[in-house]
Amino acid sequence: MNKQSGYLSIESKNIFSILKKWLYTEQDIVFRELISNASDAIEKLVTLQEKGEAVKESSAARIVVTLDTEANCIIISDNGIGMTEAEVDQYINQIAFSGAADFINQHSQEQTDSIIGHFGVGFYSAFMLADHVAIETKSYQENASAVRWDCKSDMSYEMKPGTRTQHGTDVILYMNDPNPYMSKPETVYNIIKKYFMFLQTEVYFEAPEFDKVFVNDTNPIWKQPDSAIVPEEMNNFYKEFYNDIADPLFWIKFESIDIGISGIIFFRNTKNGTEELDGSFKIYNRGVYVGENIKELVPKFVNLQSGIIDCKNLPLVVSRSTIREDEQKDDMASLIYECLSQEVTIALNSFFEKNRKQYETFWPHLNAFVKYGIMQDKIFASVMTRKVIFEDIYGRYRTIQEYIDDETNADKGIVYYASEAIEQSHYIEIFKRCKLNALLFDHVIDQPFLRRQEVVHSNIQFVRIDSNIESLFQGSLNGDDAAKVELLTQKIHHGLGERLGKMELKITNLAEDSITTLIVNDEKSRRMADMMEMYGLIKGTDHSIKEMQSKRTLLVNLNNDIVRFILKSEDKSQADLIINQLFDLALMSQGTLNLNDVESFILRSETMIHKLIRSC
Numbered sequence: 001m002n003k004q005s006g007y008l009s010i011e012s013k014n015i016f017s018i019l020k021k022w023l024y025t026e027q028d029i030v031f032r033e034l035i036s037n038a039s040d041a042i043e044k045l046v047t048l049q050e051k052g053e054a055v056k057e058s059s060a061a062r063i064v065v066t067l068d069t070e071a072n073c074i075i076i077s078d079n080g081i082g083m084t085e086a087e088v089d090q091y092i093n094q095i096a097f098s099g100a101a102d103f104i105n106q107h108s109q110e111q112t113d114s115i116i117g118h119f120g121v122g123f124y125s126a127f128m129l130a131d132h133v134a135i136e137t138k139s140y141q142e143n144a145s146a147v148r149w150d151c152k153s154d155m156s157y158e159m160k161p162g163t164r165t166q167h168g169t170d171v172i173l174y175m176n177d178p179n180p181y182m183s184k185p186e187t188v189y190n191i192i193k194k195y196f197m198f199l200q201t202e203v204y205f206e207a208p209e210f211d212k213v214f215v216n217d218t219n220p221i222w223k224q225p226d227s228a229i230v231p232e233e234m235n236n237f238y239k240e241f242y243n244d245i246a247d248p249l250f251w252i253k254f255e256s257i258d259i260g261i262s263g264i265i266f267f268r269n270t271k272n273g274t275e276e277l278d279g280s281f282k283i284y285n286r287g288v289y290v291g292e293n294i295k296e297l298v299p300k301f302v303n304l305q306s307g308i309i310d311c312k313n314l315p316l317v318v319s320r321s322t323i324r325e326d327e328q329k330d331d332m333a334s335l336i337y338e339c340l341s342q343e344v345t346i347a348l349n350s351f352f353e354k355n356r357k358q359y360e361t362f363w364p365h366l367n368a369f370v371k372y373g374i375m376q377d378k379i380f381a382s383v384m385t386r387k388v389i390f391e392d393i394y395g396r397y398r399t400i401q402e403y404i405d406d407e408t409n410a411d412k413g414i415v416y417y418a419s420e421a422i423e424q425s426h427y428i429e430i431f432k433r434c435k436l437n438a439l440l441f442d443h444v445i446d447q448p449f450l451r452r453q454e455v456v457h458s459n460i461q462f463v464r465i466d467s468n469i470e471s472l473f474q475g476s477l478n479g480d481d482a483a484k485v486e487l488l489t490q491k492i493h494h495g496l497g498e499r500l501g502k503m504e505l506k507i508t509n510l511a512e513d514s515i516t517t518l519i520v521n522d523e524k525s526r527r528m529a530d531m532m533e534m535y536g537l538i539k540g541t542d543h544s545i546k547e548m549q550s551k552r553t554l555l556v557n558l559n560n561d562i563v564r565f566i567l568k569s570e571d572k573s574q575a576d577l578i579i580n581q582l583f584d585l586a587l588m589s590q591g592t593l594n595l596n597d598v599e600s601f602i603l604r605s606e607t608m609i610h611k612l613i614r615s616c
């Protein structure tokens, strides 16, 4: 070949200085672009070999990245398709250059931050690192001659016979200035590993302290058929890849040939408090890393888990500017998005249907995820809303429907729930005594979730275990109770005086005689008061304001021995003492005894103990 030289273009003389400016924002691009080109070159050769248009070889396809500190250069070498002289001229002098120039012209007005990392700048990204770039290449074609191409940052290039004896390409980046990469091989190794960990072609890294290191996993475990997977190996892969100390609960492998996507979703064990933290979804394009947690691709709720997505039809670089919300309906990103929703929906649904026991075992880890998913995602909600389970007060799991169908449930239209197992333990205890059931809605997500459930189950009322419950105990009065009620009302008003406040007094015969008194909230006004507390309008410890906001009833059981004793007692001060004590206990069991009343409660309790001692 004749030596050929020239200048690339005058119009785009800024190209190198602009590329160099980006060096400081996104250095990894060079490796991503050049190794991707090397990988493409290998794939092209394999395709030709498969078609019988190129000779098959026994030697493995490979990419080698060498850090030559002595010569102060980085070499990216492949044994792929290579280029003829004409191809170098066409693909590098014309196409690659014009691609980069177009890119610069189009985007030089934009903020560099918003564009860098969003588009591939191709071969010419090499000039982000080097002032002098060379190509040594030899085409796979029979009798092709090796070519060497050199280009300096003044845009002058030269083409002459090259030195390669085997087909393939070396791209050589000569650094002028001391480059931080040259003194830190570890950094380069980590970049290559990050971007090409799952590339199908073998990638090696060679540097002074490294020897030759095999960088990637060409047959990753998550791509293997189910029958070949050893669970322990998968667990180890997960823990290492995501830096988690716990094994995943389970995983879903998925593949859609139509979309050209495959991947895996790991359901996380949340015992380390990771429940509300996003997981990590790494996105690859044919094994080349594209990005992480890209919100246009991964539904928000799915992103609470971790996973890997490999899509062969995805642009190498995905960004907000390439995926616009309004285009989502039919673009690649929305297909991937829906595919992930569907995979998770199908997996959890069949888990519920086919392995309920295991589903229940995992539920503490899935609880927030499933509820959040239902609130976020229509596909998921349409299937999973009826598969949400709640622990009941007996420690069993129930769906809302199962709870309603339950024989022991007195009122079919009401779901009773406890929002704080400890604070409402007295009510839970009473429910148990009465052989009634309630569900535990004690997770932070349960309150917003409950509001959604009320919309879905419009025929069902959700009532907290300490609210509107008197009907559950089937309270009723007989004809001869009227006098007793009147007397007791007088005694209670006398005993409590202003303490009763706005609280309504209701005296009745409850079927369960062990109950003395109970404070029952009005569900609606209680919710309002809770909401005010949530928005900081009421302080959590200030019960008096909360009491004023919520309508409450003091329920007194005429059927109870202590209450009957009060009724009969001639000793007014004794009756007052017992009434106040019972009232305090009722407030306490609801967690609303004011701090100012604690002292009198203690004194009263001590007086009662003294009386007891004296009577012994």
Ligand SMILES: Nc1ncnc2c1ncn2[C@@H]1O[C@H](COP(=O)(O)OP(=O)(O)OP(=O)(O)O)[C@@H](O)[C@H]1O
Binding pocket: 033, 037, 038, 041, 078, 080, 081, 082, 083, 091, 092, 095, 096, 097, 099, 120, 121, 122, 123, 124, 168, 169, 316
């Ligand atoms: N290692 C290589 N082996 C063979 N051909 C190569 C190699 N590197 C680049 N080329 C050729 O040069 C062309 C231009 O490369 P460049 O990286 O600029 O763009 P691209 O790879 O086509 O697109 P993009 O980088 O935007 O994905 C390639 O299409 C390819 O034909």
